[in-house]
Amino acid sequence: MQRLDAGLRHRVRFLLNGRAVEGDAEPRMLASDFLRQVLGATGTHVGCEHGVCGACTIRIDGKAQRTCLTFAVQLDDCRLETIEGLTDDKGDLNDLQTAFRRLHALQCGFCTPGILMSLDQLLEEEPEADEVRIRDVLSGHICRCTGYQGMVDATLEVMAARRNAAGGEE
Amino acid sequence: MEAPWLGKSLERVEDLSLLRGQGQFADDLATPPGTCHAAFLRSPLAHAKIRSVNIHQALSMAGVVAVITGADILAHSKPFITGVKVEAPHYALATDRVRYVGEPVAIVIAANRYLAEDALDAIEVEYAALEALVDPAEAAADTATKLHPSTDGNVLHERSFRYGNPEDAFTKAAHVVETSVHYPRNSCTPMECYVVVARHNAGEDLFEVTANFQGPYTLHTIMARSLKVPGNRLRLKTPPDSGGSFGVKQGIFPYVVALGVAARVAGCPVKWVEDRLEHLSAATSATNRLTTLKGAFDENGRLLALDYDQLEDCGAYLRAPEPATIYRMHGNMTGAYDIQDLAIRNRVVVTNKTPTGLMRGFGGPQIYFPLERLMDLAAKKLAIDPLELRRRNLVPTEAMPYTTASGALLDSGDYTRSLDRAVEEGGLSELIARRDAARTQGRLYGIGYAAVVEPSISNMGYITTLLTPEQREKAGPKNGALATATVSFDPSGSITVNTSSVPQGQGHRTVLSQVVADALGVHPSTIVVSSDHDTNKDPWSIASGNYASRFAGAVTGAAHKAAMKLRERLTRIAAADLNIPVEEVEFGGGKVYARGNPDNALPIARPAAKAHWSPLSVPDEAGVGLRETAIWTMPELTEPDEADRINSSGSYGFIFDICGVEIDPDTFAVRIDKYVTMHDAGRLLNPMLADGQIRGGFSNALGAALYEELAYAADGSFLSGTFVDYLPPTAVEVPDLVILHDQSPSPFTPLGSKGLGEGNCMSTPVCIANAVADAVDRDITTLPLTRSRLAGLVMATEAEDARSVPVAPAPPPGEGHALRGEGSTMVPASPADVWAVILDEEKLASVIPGCHELQNLGDNAYRADVTLGIGPVKGRFRAEVVLLDLDEPRSLRLVGGASGPLGISQGEGHVTLVETPEGTRVDYHYAVRISGKVAAVGSRLIDGAARTLINSFFKHLVSQTTNQATGQTETAPAQGLFARILAFFGITS
Amino acid sequence: MKPAAFDYVRPDSVDEALEVLAASGDEARVLAGGQSLTAMLNMRLANPSVLIDIARIQDLKNISLVDGMIEVGAAVTQAALLAWPDLVKHQPLLAQILPNVGHYQTRQRGTVCGSLAHAEPSAELPLALATLQGEVVVQGKRGRRVLSAADFQTGMMTTDVAADEMITACRFPVADAQSRSLFHEVSQRHGDFALVALAAVSTAQGVRLGVGGVAEIPRIVDLPLLQGEAVEATLNDLAWELDGVDDPHASARYRRELVRRIGKKIINEVSHATS
The missing domain is CATH 3.30.390.50 (CO dehydrogenase flavoprotein, C-terminal domain)
Incomplete structure (x- = not known):
């Protein structure tokens, strides 16, 4: 059993985009604040701190989740993926990021990192998802700039492209 | 893709960083070492005098550096100035009164935000509640309580205008159609909230502030004045990226001053990141407006005259640039229609709500909602098809540029053609067939239209229309819409562009690279456009900033002008190097070359670098570096004339929208079946980005039409503090759009382009309302059209006959959001026994759980510190209760209240004891008002929670009395009597 | 919007969790997915001095069939139950309801039992439990109780779970094959x-x-x-x-x-x- 006292900082360790990282946090420090303020990973944004807007969404052990509803100390030994790790091995934008750009799926870009992380999981786990499902997953995010259509189109396009690529290899 | 770049859908340069999580938003920037963090204590009450603010305990808490109060603000700042000269001072913190829920009262400066918030809970503020005014009509009444004691009343501005001969037109009219509507409060709520980092250099008395401010830079003057420094000592920087604004980040300016003072008092840099509850409750809002609009029509449906009576609710203070919302549209109050007779009465009232400000569509939805509803009502009355009625009244193409009754110069457009194209290409006939088919099946299907003129590039002088010609004469003219841009070649020959457009996500960097690339014949990817701004280093002027859709028309024009100046200078340098006349120098492909002999060419970097490296070798005045700043404005943007005619904007686009909706007959959910939006915004600079603006504006407007409202209870408590209370639409709610474009270039902007990002916020709310009205055959006079509201409009009178339970009486009107209830319970004891328990103060302290301190104040008055709540929700409160009108053992009255970090409540209850054969019947009724955080974030639950507590109070009264009366000892009471009395006063979730 | 300070305890077993609960009483709250509780902590609507994080207790992560009931451990997320292959067969109502609970992202952390414990009047899972006449298994140092749905939720946001108890599982009856x-x-x-x-x-x-x-x-x-x-x-x-x-x-x-x-x-x- 671990007991971490209020008011003291405790070492937190996890894998961030494949790299082992660590830092100190009080029990009450939100995971979103830890990523941004302690680790300097400012790509994950904070938009509401009550779990609705989705801006702070990252993948924790593969699953898209709100970092504003997670404490840093809960991340111990977890595997985290954030927007900073989404580019391909060469550091180029991946297919989803590229489609977002081509289809103007972002404007101010504040909500975008969280949305990309949700869609990243969806693309991986449900490659056959239809538009209704994509919109369902996107409904866990609020975007005030775009009206969402570009995101839907980009996701559908990437799904089709990945299917084609997989088909071509077979 | 190749040149020319303008008019092409270039992918955005911004996306390369944003998609990697490398954006540089305000909260991402490094702060100076030693920066402390601010948290605001905010008013839980809509209207109250501040009796005292005790910061003693807060100052002693861990990590706290300073606590700033109204006294500091009075010592170190001046009130903000506005365009209306009235004695209604507005400071960055409340000083003597609070006037809206969320108004800042104090600031804690601490080592981090967590510690700062800890100390907030330790500040004790004593308030004396005043009557809150929420309804603008009530606030405008002569007898209403004044928000600002030194004013003559709550109407802080009133002016009437008359153009042509409206009285005559109304007298002659075959038909007069009238509508009265209320446009509600809403906000585009950018995903990034406000951020301010302030430091004060005491030696030079210089404030250095980084804030995600969007302009207008008229406000810079106001901030500097408030901080008591000249403009050059308020160095205001804006970050490279902004997480959206839509006008909202104009409202940050009081916080720049608050944090400036805080940094000065605390003696360290101070950072504040607004949270969502703060944002929703206290940042800003669109104005809510009551409008009565009359239209005079001839027998053929020609609209002869309009008569507006507008009552604008600007919230608790007239915060600059208010009352601009009501004047921004002044020139184009006649919309897309050819009407030369016009009457307008404008009144601006203050109420106990958050101050208003810029909001996408600024002033547009407030006029188009009544105007385009009026067209539908008129169509019905005159039995003319609503589309045809609109078409008949459009400003004729041959009249362009057309001067409106109130002075706008509609620059270009072919409204009739655009409307016809929308009808044709938008597939209206198919939509009508769909409606007919649906109606045959008894389904609720409707079609709506809206014709809208979308102004852009605000005239700096439009706000002075609120002054009389004599007052304007005295004040001196205000006019124009200065835009600035700097384009420079560095010594390596590469190009940098810098403007004061302060982008908020629209893609200015991309479009500016297109503009400059075309002017200088280079590839846009070779140009770097910087988007951050520094008032002490970068060019700017009064009109700078990101508002009034001024980028596409004005800022691009300035950039084009600067680039063309450079081109002219480079031409002279290159002509010499290429050994050709200047007339024969061409630019393209990154080169300068000889017309007719492209082989005689130089990379553009060569002559550009020469100007740096060898200024003596370049001809005449073209030398000495290559850096040009252009400042542009329009000669058409003159100040209001003596007849109060004002060309309030530089250009005017046209929109025609068609919407098909279907209403679920059971739930009254509105489904957008099809939405067609036709825009003529002149020349399109980047069609993909233009469509992005349209989609974004549409989704904001869809929210305004169906979901979003910043809601207040009648007592002024704020009810929309979270994103489950305030409801921006998600991907499930926002449908795809059919977007159509016409391109009638503006003759007045350098590139022929006009703004287009705000238009749908003007057209869409009313277009959807018209469609819904058509579907349900009811008039629609307010928004949003939530399911519940629509149901209330459509449903027949409720059949109550079959019900088996009595209905609670409706609260009397004007009684506020008081939670009311009544009940009755039987106690198996005599009234005397029950009475004894209620008044047995000796036992009170021991039976109160969570009671930290109990004081008997005498005369049946008590004060206690208690912890109370429901489920996991718990808070510490200071409660005061007094028992009055004791009529032993028959009745008594309880009056009191409780306050704590979770909120504040006041209530009153009446208890009557009636002897019956079985014992005593306890009858009770109560009214409780709750304000503050619990109301803001728990409005969905608060009534139920309060009712739960009150009902359980009486359950416990029964058990306590039974125990006392029968001599039993209380076995593990869940909660004690006194606690329940306190709970009675509304200490809830 | 930052939570007040609290001690954070991560027990390895239910017994350890109960020890802490018994010691801290009313001042402790059990944290599972935290999709409701953490939001309340951020707003300081709730200010417990101890948080007991049960999300990693292996014994609480099971979904199993017990005596004609689907038993869902207290650390089972809503998404995990939704993904349980037998759900549609055994309890189609739950399969209909779960996609309406919060969002994709909150269901991946939020637990089934946590939503019951929160007892929000508009929440879907308490409605499912009540309609299906399920049960809630509650454990304390004094012992284990199985509460019927009717006994479990006592009011708005309040349940019959005592301060020194925690929910270890909830149970939904397996649907009758004929039932719709x-x-x-x-x-x-x-x-x-x-x-x-x-x-x-x-x-x-x-x-x-x-x-x-x-x-x-x-x-x-x-x-x-x-x-x-x-x-x-x-x-x-x-x-x-x-x-x-x-x-x-x-x-x-x-x-x-x-x-x-x-x-x-x-x-x-x-x-x-x-x-």
């Missing part, structure tokens, strides 16, 4: 709390109807097989009895109307399928 069930929710936006949520299950005698979002706790009524006007009269009575209140999102009147209209629809559908 339906769920219908009306909310403002997709994923919002229900303005009104209705669940209906066919029973041997008729239809059991559950209504959430109106009264302080889900209201369950067992109705005989009714036809025509009798359905309407019964629903009208029910609509009034629920005694809903106006809030900024919906009037009490609208909620009554939904109970009548949607109630009729789903009762008819469930009844027809059965008869």
Whole structure:
């Protein structure tokens, strides 16, 4: 059993985009604040701190989740993926990021990192998802700039492209 | 893709960083070492005098550096100035009164935000509640309580205008159609909230502030004045990226001053990141407006005259640039229609709500909602098809540029053609067939239209229309819409562009690279456009900033002008190097070359670098570096004339929208079946980005039409503090759009382009309302059209006959959001026994759980510190209760209240004891008002929670009395009597 | 919007968790997914001095069939239950309801038992538990109790779980193969709390109807097989009895109307399928 006292900082360790990282946090420090303020990973944004807007969404052990509803100390030994790790091995934008750009799926870009992380999981786990499902997953995010259509189109396009690529290899 | 770049859908340069999580938003920037963090204590009450603010305990808490109060603000700042000269001072913190829920009262400066918030809970503020005014009509009444004691009343501005001969037109009219509507409060709520980092250099008395401010830079003057420094000592920087604004980040300016003072008092840099509850409750809002609009029509449906009576609710203070919302549209109050007779009465009232400000569509939805509803009502009355009625009244193409009754110069457009194209290409006939088919099946299907003129590039002088010609004469003219841009070649020959457009996500960097690339014949990817701004280093002027859709028309024009100046200078340098006349120098492909002999060419970097490296070798005045700043404005943007005619904007686009909706007959959910939006915004600079603006504006407007409202209870408590209370639409709610474009270039902007990002916020709310009205055959006079509201409009009178339970009486009107209830319970004891328990103060302290301190104040008055709540929700409160009108053992009255970090409540209850054969019947009724955080974030639950507590109070009264009366000892009471009395006063979730 | 300070405890077993609970009493809160609790902590609506994080206790992560019930451990996320391969077969109503609980992202951390523990009047899972007449397994140092749905939720956001107890599992009966069930929710936006949520299950005698979002706790009524006007009269009575209140999102009147209209629809559908 671990007991971490209020008011003291405790070492937190996890894998961030494949790299082992660590830092100190009080029990009450939100995971979103830890990523941004302690680790300097400012790509994950904070938009509401009550779990609705989705801006702070990252993948924790593969699953898209709100970092504003997670404490840093809960991340111990977890595997985290954030927007900073989404580019391909060469550091180029991946297919989803590229489609977002081509289809103007972002404007101010504040909500975008969280949305990309949700869609990243969806693309991986449900490659056959239809538009209704994509919109369902996107409904866990609020975007005030775009009206969402570009995101839907980009996701559908990437799904089709990945299917084609997989088909071509077979 | 190749040149020319303008008019092409270039992918955005911004996306390369944003998609990697490398954006540089305000909260991402490094702060100076030693920066402390601010948290605001905010008013839980809509209207109250501040009796005292005790910061003693807060100052002693861990990590706290300073606590700033109204006294500091009075010592170190001046009130903000506005365009209306009235004695209604507005400071960055409340000083003597609070006037809206969320108004800042104090600031804690601490080592981090967590510690700062800890100390907030330790500040004790004593308030004396005043009557809150929420309804603008009530606030405008002569007898209403004044928000600002030194004013003559709550109407802080009133002016009437008359153009042509409206009285005559109304007298002659075959038909007069009238509508009265209320446009509600809403906000585009950018995903990034406000951020301010302030430091004060005491030696030079210089404030250095980084804030995600969007302009207008008229406000810079106001901030500097408030901080008591000249403009050059308020160095205001804006970050490279902004997480959206839509006008909202104009409202940050009081916080720049608050944090400036805080940094000065605390003696360290101070950072504040607004949270969502703060944002929703206290940042800003669109104005809510009551409008009565009359239209005079001839027998053929020609609209002869309009008569507006507008009552604008600007919230608790007239915060600059208010009352601009009501004047921004002044020139184009006649919309897309050819009407030369016009009457307008404008009144601006203050109420106990958050101050208003810029909001996408600024002033547009407030006029188009009544105007385009009026067209539908008129169509019905005159039995003319609503589309045809609109078409008949459009400003004729041959009249362009057309001067409106109130002075706008509609620059270009072919409204009739655009409307016809929308009808044709938008597939209206198919939509009508769909409606007919649906109606045959008894389904609720409707079609709506809206014709809208979308102004852009605000005239700096439009706000002075609120002054009389004599007052304007005295004040001196205000006019124009200065835009600035700097384009420079560095010594390596590469190009940098810098403007004061302060982008908020629209893609200015991309479009500016297109503009400059075309002017200088280079590839846009070779140009770097910087988007951050520094008032002490970068060019700017009064009109700078990101508002009034001024980028596409004005800022691009300035950039084009600067680039063309450079081109002219480079031409002279290159002509010499290429050994050709200047007339024969061409630019393209990154080169300068000889017309007719492209082989005689130089990379553009060569002559550009020469100007740096060898200024003596370049001809005449073209030398000495290559850096040009252009400042542009329009000669058409003159100040209001003596007849109060004002060309309030530089250009005017046209929109025609068609919407098909279907209403679920059971739930009254509105489904957008099809939405067609036709825009003529002149020349399109980047069609993909233009469509992005349209989609974004549409989704904001869809929210305004169906979901979003910043809601207040009648007592002024704020009810929309979270994103489950305030409801921006998600991907499930926002449908795809059919977007159509016409391109009638503006003759007045350098590139022929006009703004287009705000238009749908003007057209869409009313277009959807018209469609819904058509579907349900009811008039629609307010928004949003939530399911519940629509149901209330459509449903027949409720059949109550079959019900088996009595209905609670409706609260009397004007009684506020008081939670009311009544009940009755039987106690198996005599009234005397029950009475004894209620008044047995000796036992009170021991039976109160969570009671930290109990004081008997005498005369049946008590004060206690208690912890109370429901489920996991718990808070510490200071409660005061007094028992009055004791009529032993028959009745008594309880009056009191409780306050704590979770909120504040006041209530009153009446208890009557009636002897019956079985014992005593306890009858009770109560009214409780709750304000503050619990109301803001728990409005969905608060009534139920309060009712739960009150009902359980009486359950416990029964058990306590039974125990006392029968001599039993209380076995593990869940909660004690006194606690329940306190709970009675509304200490809830 | 930052939480007040608290001690964070991560027990490795239920017994350890109970030790801490017993020691801290009223001052502790159990944290599982935290999708409701953490938001309340951030807003400082709740200020416990100890948080007991049970999300990693292996014993609480199981979904199993026990005596004709689907037992869902307290650390099982809503997404995990939704992904349980036998869910549609064993409890189709739950399979209909779960996609309406929060959003994709919150279901991946939020637990089934956590939503029950929160007992929010508009939440879907308490309605599911009540309509299906499930149970909640509660453990304390004093022992283990199995609470019926009716005994479990005592009011708005309050349950019968004592300060020194924690929920270790909840149980939903396996659906009768002949039984049919339906769920219908009306909310403002997709994923919002229900303005009104209705669940209906066919029973041997008729239809059991559950209504959430109106009264302080889900209201369950067992109705005989009714036809025509009798359905309407019964629903009208029910609509009034629920005694809903106006809030900024919906009037009490609208909620009554939904109970009548949607109630009729789903009762008819469930009844027809059965008869």
